[in-house]
Amino acid sequence: MQPLSHLESFVQSAQSGSFSAAARLMGLTPAAVSKNVARLEASLGVRLFQRSTRSLTLTEGGQRLLAQVGPPLTALADAVDHAAEAEQQPAGTLKVSMGQAFGRAYLVPLLTEFLQRYPAIQPDWRFENRQVDLIGEGFDAGIGGGLNLNPDMVARTLGPIHLVVVAAPALLQGRRRAPRHPADLAQWDGIARRNIRTGRINVTTLRNKAGDAAPVELRPRVVFDDPEAMCQAALMGLGLAVLPMPFAQPWLARGDLVRVLPGWWADAGPTSLYYPSKRLLPARTRVFVDFVVEQFSTRGFAQRVRGD
Known part of the structure; x- marks a missing residue:
């Protein structure tokens, strides 16, 4: 039977994708984890990982072993942890x-x-x-x-996560009539959001209870990749912003921001x-x-x- 430390090093490395990540989880050094896996491979006579300078990839044999020993080993570790905590408060x-x-x-x-x-x-x-x-x-x-x-x-x-259009009250108190339909937004400056993952500016489609849909087409005045910064810019009156309600709600409740097109929203x-x-x-x-x-x-x- 293989030592549990060798099997655990293999499973943690396979699940986390690196010896370093597995070492952090196990409280060992990366060298110790790597050595445990190498000993397991030598004992089984099977190569378990394709190694590169940046990542680990399971071989076909490694995939089979992970499927066989991963769930039982996890269940065993959980049972030990659960037994140790049974008579104690969560800590x-x-x-x-x-x-x-x-x-x-x-x-x-x-x-x-x-x-x-x-x-x-x-x-x-x-x-x-x-x-x-x-x-x-x-x-x-x-x-x-x-x-x-x-x-x-x-x-x-x-x-x-419902997205809504918001603005500072002062921005809507000028001569211009407040927007009544998403098409009216094209005449207003906006605080746009750049997607962190794609690098592109988000495009939002609003809907109402009647089932109508319309895109938000504000004129980008500033572009941020953070909703909190967008909220701050909206409070400063720099333009209209499409914000997630969890960010906007505290400011809406205090009256520092107001809804624009209150019958329209997007579901994210x-x-x-x-x-x-x-x-x-x-x-x-x-x-x-x-x-x-x-x-x-x-x-x-x-x-x-x-x-x-």
């Missing part, structure tokens, strides 16, 4: 990735109550506008929208809390997921951020 470092403005506005205010319930958990939260590789980067969970999730992830919907999918689909999650992850879902439901987040 440990809780590593979560979330968007910068979204995390500050909606997650940080929940911290006091969360820490009162679970004082042995230490949040280690990363505020970054990207979807992380939970397993490869060692995260317990992530929160975001527009996600491309692997089959080994579970997503819990927190609310919709859900905001989700995602985490690995393990049968036995670590207690710290399980209670965090339940707590966030409960709090977002209690506070009516989904209704507050609807644009329809």
Whole structure:
């Protein structure tokens, strides 16, 4: 029988895509992980990885072994963790990735109550506008929208991402009549958004309850790739902006921004809390997921951020 350390090094390397990432997850050096995998290959007489300077690729034999030993090894590790936590309160470092403005506005205010319930958990939260590789980067969970999730992830919907057109009240109080149809937007300066992944300026199609659809065709006055910066520019009266409701809602509630074309919106999918689909999650992850879902439901987040 192969030593568990060798099998674990192989599985972690295959799932994370590198010896370095596997080493971080296991608390070893990359050299130690590489040596464990090499010993496993020598013992089996099978090459498991095609190695390059930048990545690891599973061979056909490696794919077969991963399919056979990956799930049982994960289940074994989860069972050990679960047994160790059974008689204890949830504890440990809780590593979560979330968007910068979204995390500050909606997650940080929940911290006091969360820490009162679970004082042995230490949040280690990363505020970054990207979807992380939970397993490869060692995260317990992530929160975001527009996600491309692997089959080994579970997503819990927190609310919709509805895009709406907003402006500073002063911008609409001039001589010009406020827009009444999306076609009217072509006469107004806009704060455009550049997509971080594609580098292109986003094109938004608005819809109304009657089922009509129309594109947003503002004149780009400034271009940003961050919705928080767009929100700030809109507050300064630099133009109209198409913003996700989670960013715009606090300013709309205070009256610092107002809806333009309130009967129109675009649906950009859900905001989700995602985490690995393990049968036995670590207690710290399980209670965090339940707590966030409960709090977002209690506070009516989904209704507050609807644009329809």
